[in-house]
Amino acid sequence: MQLSEVVQTLEQLAPLSLAESWDNVGLLVEPSAPRPVKTILLTNDLTEAVMDEAESLSCDLIISYHPPLFRPIKRLVQRDWKQRLAIRALEAGMAVFSPHTSWDSVRGGVNDWLVGGLGSGHVSVLSQTFRSPPHSHRLEFTVKSGEELNAAIEELKSCDGSTLQHSSNSAENKGIHVSFTCSESALPHLVQTLSGHTVPSQSLTVSKLEKHPLSGHGQGRASVLDQPVTVATAVEKMKAHLSLSHLRLALGTGQSLESLVQTVAVCAGSGASVLNGTKADLYVTGEMSHHEVLDAVASGTSVILSDHSNSERGFLFIFRERLAVRLPEAVSVLVSQADRDPLQQRPNCDHRPNCGLLRPDPPLRELTEAAERKEHVIKSSGLSRSPRR
Ligand SMILES: [Zn+2]
Numbered sequence: 001m002q003l004s005e006v007v008q009t010l011e012q013l014a015p016l017s018l019a020e021s022w023d024n025v026g027l028l029v030e031p032s033a034p035r036p037v038k039t040i041l042l043t044n045d046l047t048e049a050v051m052d053e054a055e056s057l058s059c060d061l062i063i064s065y066h067p068p069l070f071r072p073i074k075r076l077v078q079r080d081w082k083q084r085l086a087i088r089a090l091e092a093g094m095a096v097f098s099p100h101t102s103w104d105s106v107r108g109g110v111n112d113w114l115v116g117g118l119g120s121g122h123v124s125v126l127s128q129t130f131r132s133p134p135h136s137h138r139l140e141f142t143v144k145s146g147e148e149l150n151a152a153i154e155e156l157k158s159c160d161g162s163t164l165q166h167s168s169n170s171a172e173n174k175g176i177h178v179s180f181t182c183s184e185s186a187l188p189h190l191v192q193t194l195s196g197h198t199v200p201s202q203s204l205t206v207s208k209l210e211k212h213p214l215s216g217h218g219q220g221r222a223s224v225l226d227q228p229v230t231v232a233t234a235v236e237k238m239k240a241h242l243s244l245s246h247l248r249l250a251l252g253t254g255q256s257l258e259s260l261v262q263t264v265a266v267c268a269g270s271g272a273s274v275l276n277g278t279k280a281d282l283y284v285t286g287e288m289s290h291h292e293v294l295d296a297v298a299s300g301t302s303v304i305l306s307d308h309s310n311s312e313r314g315f316l317f318i319f320r321e322r323l324a325v326r327l328p329e330a331v332s333v334l335v336s337q338a339d340r341d342p343l344q345q346r347p348n349c350d351h352r353p354n355c356g357l358l359r360p361d362p363p364l365r366e367l368t369e370a371a372e373r374k375e376h377v378i379k380s381s382g383l384s385r386s387p388r389r
Contacts, residue, residue: 001328001331002037003034006327007026009327012326014105018105018217020101020219024069024100025067025098025099027095028097033093036060039060039061040323040332041059042316042320044065045309045339048081050062050064060093060094063097064097065315068086068098101219103315103319104219107215110268115264118261118284119225119227121224121225123221125218126278127274128214129213129214133209136183138179138181139181142177144175191204222265228262230257231251231259231282249304250293250297252281252302261302264280265283268285269287269308272285276295281302286305287305309340
């Protein structure tokens with residue numbers, strides 16, 4: 001399947017127009033030599049480990065939820081890890097596509113999947129996506145007769161740069177009311193044309209058309225749960241939904257693990273800007289700052305944090321199914337095995353004394369004793385060192 005056809009399918013599943021204006025979505029890396037797409041790798045983040053995996057799979061397209069290229073770049077050099085990845089993708093002939101906030105916003109996307117972890121409910125969008133109308137302005141005027149209307153339409157047809165739509169109705173003895181919509185770029189020429197010819201200038205009005213909300217699309221979700229659950233159950237449900245052994249919980253003021261959660265507000269990733277001020281029994285997001293958590297808790301809202309990408313990654317498996325059924329069977333759609341949140345829990349381990357990463361943090365007493373022993377060695381050897389901070 002050609003890359004352009006895959007990209008078209010991706011945009012059908014989540015139109016890029018749903019992404020936030022600050023975002024950098026769509027096809028980010030496009031190799032010069034087109035080749036059929038046979039293997040697609042889905043990842044939350046494009047890291048060096050994921051690129052190793054993509055190369056070992058001879059992948060043709062990487063779909064990285066977070067855009068690996070975000071800020072404008074003036075050079076492609078090896079010292080920047082994201083630029084290195086872009087270079088590796090190009091050299092291996094791999095394309096890179098990023099959907100990011102278009103997946104967050106789309107109905108049935110990341111945030112609907114996230115809120116679904118607490119069970120069914122009445123779900124609404126926290127920050128609505130609006131769409132601009134196809135034409136930005138409306139012009140209205142009145143003509144006295146059908147002949148004048150036809151003359152005006154002929155005049156307007158000569159104005160290029162926009163597709164004109166018109167409707168007209170005739171009220172008794174008040175002439176014919178005509179309404180056109182047009183693009184902003186076509187507006188000056190249209191006004192000039194109408195004013196200079198058949199249309200009395202006093203009857204011409206111009207108004208700007210408002211954006212309209214796109215039902216079900218936008219950032220964050222709120223849900224009034226069909227079956228309220230306790231805070232403790234909410235934690236267990238989210239752990240199962242996100243396939244995590246640990247979550248962090250801040251209990252809202254006056255709440256306990258047995259308090260009931262009826263209303264929940266979620267936002268995948270770093271959700272404070274969307275969740276802030278929302279009345280809910282519980283917030284679920286990837287990360288919030290210390291002070292944002294304090295604000296939520298003080299207003300009686302409990303907070304579950306999963307770490308950033310853990311609140312997003314599970315959607316890759318949902319999307320994999322949606323994409324695979326729309327592509328020929330010969331195209332493999334895989335979810336990365338190497339992709340993971342950079343913050344990991346360190347489980348207790350008693351394998352062996354020097355078990356590196358798996359060794360738990362030593363308790364404070366051990367650290368203090370070790371520091372005292374080190375101090376003793378330094379003193380007894382006669383060395384003096386300035387303290388390091
Ligand atoms: Zn994110």
